[in-house]
Amino acid sequence: MSKGDRTRARIIEQSAPIFNKQGYAGTALSDLMDATGLRKGGIYRHFASKEELAAEAFEYAWSQARSVRAEGVEDTANSVDRLKRMIDNFVDLRTGLVAGGCPLLNAAIDSDDGNPVIRERAREALRGWQARIAKVIRAGRTRGEIRKSVKPDELAALVISQLEGALMISRLNQSQKPLEWAREHLLEHLEGSVRAK
Amino acid sequence: MSKGDRTRARIIEQSAPIFNKQGYAGTALSDLMDATGLRKGGIYRHFASKEELAAEAFEYAWSQARSVRAEGVEDTANSVDRLKRMIDNFVDLRTGLVAGGCPLLNAAIDSDDGNPVIRERAREALRGWQARIAKVIRAGRTRGEIRKSVKPDELAALVISQLEGALMISRLNQSQKPLEWAREHLLEHLEGSVRAK
Numbered sequence: 183m184s185k186g187d188r189t190r191a192r193i194i195e196q197s198a199p200i201f202n203k204q205g206y207a208g209t210a211l212s213d214l215m216d217a218t219g220l221r222k223g224g225i226y227r228h229f230a231s232k233e234e235l236a237a238e239a240f241e242y243a244w245s246q247a248r249s250v251r252a253e254g255v256e257d258t259a260n261s262v263d264r265l266k267r268m269i270d271n272f273v274d275l276r277t278g279l280v281a282g283g284c285p286l287l288n289a290a291i292d293s294d295d296g297n298p299v300i301r302e303r304a305r306e307a308l309r310g311w312q313a314r315i316a317k318v319i320r321a322g323r324t325r326g327e328i329r330k331s332v333k334p335d336e337l338a339a340l341v342i343s344q345l346e347g348a349l350m351i352s353r354l355n356q357s358q359k360p361l362e363w364a365r366e367h368l369l370e371h372l373e374g375s376v377r378a379k
Numbered sequence: 380m381s382k383g384d385r386t387r388a389r390i391i392e393q394s395a396p397i398f399n400k401q402g403y404a405g406t407a408l409s410d411l412m413d414a415t416g417l418r419k420g421g422i423y424r425h426f427a428s429k430e431e432l433a434a435e436a437f438e439y440a441w442s443q444a445r446s447v448r449a450e451g452v453e454d455t456a457n458s459v460d461r462l463k464r465m466i467d468n469f470v471d472l473r474t475g476l477v478a479g480g481c482p483l484l485n486a487a488i489d490s491d492d493g494n495p496v497i498r499e500r501a502r503e504a505l506r507g508w509q510a511r512i513a514k515v516i517r518a519g520r521t522r523g524e525i526r527k528s529v530k531p532d533e534l535a536a537l538v539i540s541q542l543e544g545a546l547m548i549s550r551l552n553q554s555q556k557p558l559e560w561a562r563e564h565l566l567e568h569l570e571g572s573v574r575a576k
Contacts, residue, residue, distance in 0.1 A: 203492035208404030282492050290551040291488040295400035295479050305551055339548060339557045340541075340564050347544030351536060354487040354502055360536045367537050371568075 190228040193218050198239040202282035205292040206236050206300050233299050240300060243285035244307045250275045261322025262377045265341070266369060268315065272345050273365045283353050286311070287346045312338045329378050337376065344368055387425040390415050395436040399479035402489040403433050403497050430496050437497060440482035441504045447472045458519025459574045462538070463566060465512065469542050470562045480550050483508070484543045509535045526575050534573065541565055 183191070196217045201209050211232065214225055229235040251271045258264045282288060286307050293301035315338035322328030348364035380388070393414045398406050408429065411422055426432040448468045455461045479485060483504050490498035512535035519525030545561035 204404055205402055205489065206405070207401055208489075208493070283488075287547060288488055290547050291480075291485055292402065292405075294550045296405070301551070308548065308551060336560045339545070339560055343544030343548055343557060343561055344537075344541050345544065346547055347540030347542065348536070350484060350487050350543055351505065351540055353491045354498070354505060360540060363533045363536050364540055367568075371564075 186228070193220070193225060193228055193235065194238045194242050197235055198243045199281040201236050201239045202243050202280050202285055202288055205288065206233075206297045207292075209236070233297065236297070237299055237303055240285055240289055240303050240307075243280035244303075246278055246280055247285055248311075250278045261318050261325065261327045262372055264318045264322075265315065265372055265376075268318075269341065269345065269365055269368050272349075273361045284346060284349055287349060308342070311342060315341060326378055328376055332376050340371075341368060383425070390417070390422060390425055390432065391435045391439050394432055395440045396478040398433050398436045399440050399477050399482055399485055402485065403429075403494045404489075406433070430494065433494070434496055434500050437482055437486050437500050437504075440477035440479075441500075443475055443477055444482055445508075447475045458515050458522065458524045459569050461515045461519075462512065462569055462573075465515075466538065466542065466562055466565050469546075470558045481543060481546055484546060505539070508539060512538060523575055525573055529573050537568075538565060 193214075197209075197214050200213050200217050204213065209232075211222060211225075214232075214235070215221060218225060225235070229238070251268060253271055253275065255264055255267050255271070258267050286304060289300055289304040290308070293304055312335065316334035319328055319332060319334040319337055323330055323332065323334075344364050344367065345361075348360045351360040352358060390411075394406075394411050397410050397414050401410065406429075408419060408422075411429075411432070412418060415422060422432070426435070448465060450468055450472065452461055452464050452468070455464045483501060486497055486501040487505070490501055509532065513531035516525055516529060516531040516534055520527055520529065520531075541561050541564065542558075545557045548557040549555060
């Protein structure tokens with residue numbers, strides 16, 4: 183990696199928590215200068231625009247979240263247990279995440295009436311996450327671990343919406359409880375209505 | 380209402396969609412001047428600060444959401460049916476809402492790392508919503524319509540998180556489906572695990 187590439191990567195890493203906490207419009211150049219210790223020219227040497235930096239910062243924050251949430255999932259044999267592991271990871275794991283909460287939730291709310299480039303990145307992130315969950319469900323149906331009546335896209339959307347909504351409440355109230363309740367509810371649903379008997 | 384009061388109310392109404400879409404930090408004075416057709420002095424004659432106006436705009440947006448979501452709830456006799464009506468209202472009703480999505484979801488995500496005054500308003504709004512749902516559940520338990528095993532605060536948080544998470548996905552993907560799936564799931568849960576047999 184060249185010195186320029188290293189600097190670029192460092193700017194992305196240091197800007198990611200700022201964008202994740204403050205949103206696109208709420209992040210001023212001065213905030214990015216404070217976070218990176220660089221002047222305007224030092225930042226814009228590496229990025230064509232604030233939009234480009236914000237998009238890269240989102241990708242970085244999302245890739246961190248994705249890899250944390252994938253921990254141990256591949257090693258779990260049964261499809262329902264895989265889904266449970268994904269849910270556990272979302273609820274339990276915080277280390278390695280960019281500060282400020284789930285990048286997808288933040289970017290989605292920030293961009294649904296806002297920046298179209300960030301919105302497209304958020305959509306892409308959501309599509310990928312839904313696809314990963316739906317793939318596990320499809321494999322589970324094929325292997326007879328998950329009931330044929332379960333609709334992959336529907337269940338994937340349910341899991342994501344339950345977790346993201348609970349995270350919103352948990353962060354606002356600074357309490358882990360809503361996330362714990364969401365987990366409990368989802369696990370009951372998986373055992374009671376998803377796992378093949 | 381005096382002319383000054385009318386002007387103040389109009390500024391709040393016209394600013395509410397701006398704050399709801401763009402967030403607190405993302406709303407510039409120039410956006411508020413555009414929305415109201417007033418100059419800086421014309422706005423700040425009525426509000427001590429942008430914070431005060433934002434807080435009032437949130438209260439206005441939230442009061443609109445609250446009254447839309449309460450439609451017909453009081454007239455519904457059975458407690459489980461009341462919960463269903465609340466869910467239906469959230470999913471179906473859009474008329475009368477301030478543009479930009481659920482004010483609570485927006486303000487929560489905007490303020491969890493942001494403005495503490497808005498954060499306190501969002502917390503208060505969430506507390507009130509949870510309390511209204513939990514009250515219906517408690518009444519239902521007392522009247523034998525809802526199982527004694529159902530925990531009011533837990534179920535209230537579940538309903539809210541499922542709906543808000545689904546709204547996030549629906550708005551990002553510009554599709555009503557995730558909200559429909561959330562409703563279907565919640566109604567099944569209410570009939571299968573909440574309503575007393």
